[in-house]
Amino acid sequence: ANYQLNIAELRELDVVRAAFSGMNDPLDNGKQKFAFMKDNKTPTDIMNIMDITMRRLVKMAKKLPIFNEMTQDGKFTLLKGGMVEMLTVRGVTRYDEQSGGWHTPTLPAQYQVPIKMFDSLKEGVRDVQKERFLQFFRVLNEDLRKNELAIDLLMLIVLFKPRPGVQDPNDRIVVERQHNDFTALLHRYLESLYGDESRRFNEMIPKALKMLEIISSNTAMLFMGKVNKEEAEALPKEFFPVE
């Protein structure tokens, strides 16, 4: 069978690539770089590092014509609902099992956010959330997590997930259609790379999406009472209440 992508699919992949093009930009000097190069990172440092990725994910969404067609409310609801899931997917691509930490592509490998940082987060949730992340890392096999475009499509499947908070009828149609579109495009893209072999991803993707939901719905308490609220950036505090 011929698994070549057609012109429309190739063009859609170009739009996706362009939206994600800023994800690996160098960190700004000052606070961002400082937080990432610090030795003993506090939960506050972690939040200020998360802020970088969160802002880049917001910028990514705004580069998607289809996202901009939605109402302000709809856009906010999608970002609110999908942010932690998208961060977690980003985390899988930046996590190094050998060193046990997350790295950023633009700083030398000696700088990392150690996964051990979970030990300084909220008792009672930190251990199970660390385990869930590591389990999720293992579910997304090497081929998928090393393929930037596949990961970008997975993030868009998560961003455009039908969510009850999306009220506007047109928004709901857009979200539903884009969720299905990006799911189909990911499968076609993987087929164009692996042919019949791509069937092995078919059960992995729904499983990964389910795990992301569980991770995201259990993250809220993680930083509670562990962060210096004056020093933490505002955006992460919307997703991880600190008091």
Ligand SMILES: C[C@H](CCC[C@H](C)C(=O)O)[C@H]1CC[C@H]2[C@@H]3CC=C4C=C(O)CC[C@]4(C)[C@H]3CC[C@]12C
């Ligand atoms: C991807 C990110 C490291 C690279 C950051 C850098 C600016 C970049 O994106 O290139 C790491 C640092 C902290 C990690 C979260 C910590 C706690 C977490 C708690 C969970 O329950 C799920 C996973 C997250 C959100 C981690 C996802 C990946 C993050 C954002």
